[in-house]
Amino acid sequence: MRIGELSRRTGVSVPTIKYYVREGLLPPGELTSPNQASYGEAHERRLRLIRALLDVGGLKVAEIADVLAAVDDRERPLHTVLGAAADRLGGADAEDDDAEAAAARAAVADLLSRRGWVTYESSPAAADLARALAAMARLGHGAFVEVLDDYADAAEQVARTDLAYVDRQVAVEDMVEGAVIGTVLGEAVLSSLRRMAHVDASARRYGADGPRERKRPPHGHAAHRERGKS
Known part of the structure; x- marks a missing residue:
């Protein structure tokens, strides 16, 4: 054509x-x-x-060029191609150097050690996780680290699903492309599904017909008026 x-x-x-x-x-x-x-x-x-x-993946042109170079390299193992795609996601922000950042990096290192994941602490994903945990701590949600293993369990299941899809491909080039799609575009799929699941779970738990319906307390001046009536 x-x-x-x-x-x-x-x-x-x-x-x-x-x-x-x-x-x-x-x-x-x-x-x-x-x-x-x-x-x-x-x-x-x-x-x-x-x-x-x-x-959809949000990669820049230079990042796409790096990923495609890995895809086209017939000598590169599938695992390293997958890593090349994963390392292009996130990791763009500068790291802070305060107590919360240090604690977050330690929590990530502990998570990797505890679960025995084959990765490295300086990976962009590990850095992104540490930044997110540090930001939560600064907002008063440092206890989020206590549910990291629950998130890690879910992440392992997602990773197994991604690679099960890759294994369905017959040709090597299709497997490589499938690995890239599962990593980059799968990130968008997972994020979308998580947002929809959040709305559903919230409605079931806190909605009008949910088992734990909660009313928000009055805010600002309305709160003062409510207290004044008591």
Whole structure:
């Protein structure tokens, strides 16, 4: 197909496709004349993967280039490809250096040791977790570390589900792509499911018909008025 048809089929503009080719994200088409190139289904599939990683996964162009380089490296084990994708998620903020941050890093290190996870404390995911725990502690929710193992149990189940999906792929290139999709796009799937489950669980527990209906206390001036009536 010509680049115009590739653009129509994927919804990506021709200038953007040419940009991806220049940046090495998309292989160039096969030249059929000095000014014309032909593109195939592999180009369409790669282009859709790029857009998914960009639009849904939230990765930057340079990060996508790193992930795709790992995908295309036939000598790289699947495990390291998965790591290359995972390391591109998060980890962008600078770390704080206060008591809460130190305690959070210690809690993460203890979690990794306690569960025997094969990872490293300086990974972007570990840093993100420490930052989140530190932020919670600063807001008065330092006790959240007490439920980390419950979250870790759920995370292990999700990871097993991700890799079970990867194992369903027959071709090696499909397994590699499946690993990337499960890591990057699966993050968006899990986040969406968690938000919906939160609303459902909250309605069942605290809603009007739930077993533990709670009314919010009066706030601000209304609270003073309520106290004045007593």
